[in-house]
Amino acid sequence: MKQTLIGIGIGIGAWLCSTAALAQSSVSVYGIVDTGMLAERGGPGGAITKLNSGIASSSRLGFRGREDLGGELAAVWVIENGFNADTGTIGQGGVLFGRQAYAGLSGRFGAVTLGRQYTPYYRTLRDVGDPFAAVSLxxxxxxLMALNTRADNLVQYISPAIGGVRADVAYGAGEVAGDSSKNRTLSGSLGYANGALALQTAHHRIDNPAGTDRVRHTxxxxxxxxxxxxxxxxxxRNRGLASADSHDTLAGVALPFGRHKVMLSHVRHDDRAAANQDARQWGVGYQFALSKRTDLYAAYAAIHNERGAGFTVGTASDRGGGDRATNLGLRHSF
Known part of the structure; x- marks a missing residue:
């Protein structure tokens, strides 16, 4: 009887240990399937209407993991594939995990991650500066504005929020033999958020492979x-190759009410280079939530290009082919 009780106790102990170990590690699968109709006008080839994937958000399949290492320290990782729901093909130029692929450590100090990631500059515009950012209609x-969405070979540190202030710095290795400064990426942001107010500034720099010039966005x-x-x-403020110089300004609003959300914005591109190719865009968007995971959307935008500027109306996954576009579609997240 005593041996039986000991055996039962050992079995329960092993089960509890294995359960605790499982509780300390987690892997989740997530994604978005987004598809709809896209009508473009004003392109060089004429009007076109097509079924597209990734209009409001790029369609994706992702895997996210976290392992508790003790002392509030955790190992984290993400691999995220972009795909085209209308054709079933891989997005991001055929790169398997072209959206994100990184691993790192997080804790009370913040987080350090290494790999292909969103840049601090992009997250500033996405999270603070654009009413259409959550839905890239x-x-x-x-x-009209530079996004600097992702960077390869990125080492990134995100600080914890202290008094509403958070910092984010990133370095992307250029990996050019003989000169570490060529083709590298330097990016960072500093933000403050408290209640209704969010304020953030960011800078992004890319040194070109020739090492003679660089692209800078503030x-x-x-x-x-x-x-x-x-x-x-x-x-x-944008300064680029061949002495390119421009200023971009956005003003917009978002109004959610019940299951509905309306977005309006105006963007002005002021070209300070000799060509003076200015442009301006007006956009309006609408979302209707069928559930917490599924919504319908519609949007329209028009760009007025001046003196030969060639800006086009795009979406989350498509740069667009005309200066006017209408979107209508369905998005589901899981």
Whole structure:
């Protein structure tokens, strides 16, 4: 009897240990399937209407993991594939995990991650500066403004929020033999969020492979919630190859009410180079939530290009082919 009780106790102990170990590690599968109709006008080849994937959000399949290492330290990782729901093909130019692929450590100190990741600059515009960022419909800022969405070979540190202040710094190795400065990425942001107010600034620099010039973007973005209405404003200074120089300014609002959400924005691209190819965009979008995971959307945007500027109205997964576009579709997340 005593041996039986000991055996039962050992079995229960082993079961509890294995359960605890499982509780300390987790892997989750997530994704988005987004598809809809896209009508473009004003392109060089004429009007076109097509079924597209990734209009409001790029369709994706992701895997996310976390392992508790003790002392509030955890190992984290993400691999995320982008795909085209209309054809079943891989997105991001055929790269298997072209959206994100990184691993790192997180704890009370913040988080350090290494791999292909979103840049601090992009997250500043996405989270603070653009009412269309959560749904990259026709009116999105990225049609006229630089996004600097992801970078390869990125080592990134995100600090914890202290008094509402958070910092994010990143270095992307250029991996050019003989000169570590060529083709590298330097990016960072500093933000403050408290209640209805969010204010953030970011800088992004890419040194070109020749090492003779660099692309630089500096962004200031802010948002403020007035009861239901949320107002957005952002301004970017861009300096690029061949002495390119421009200023981009966005003003917009988002108004959720019940299952509905309406978005409006205006973006102005002020080209300071000799060609003076200015452009401006007006956009309006609408979402209707069928559930917490599924929504319908519609949007329209138009760009007025000046002096030969060639900006087009794009979406989350498509740069677009005309200066006017209408979106209508369905998005489901899991």
């Amino acid at each position: 026709a009116g999105r800022a990225g049609n 962004l200031v973005a802010a948002s403020y919630r007035f009861s239901r209405l949320k107002a957005y404003v952002s301004h970017a």
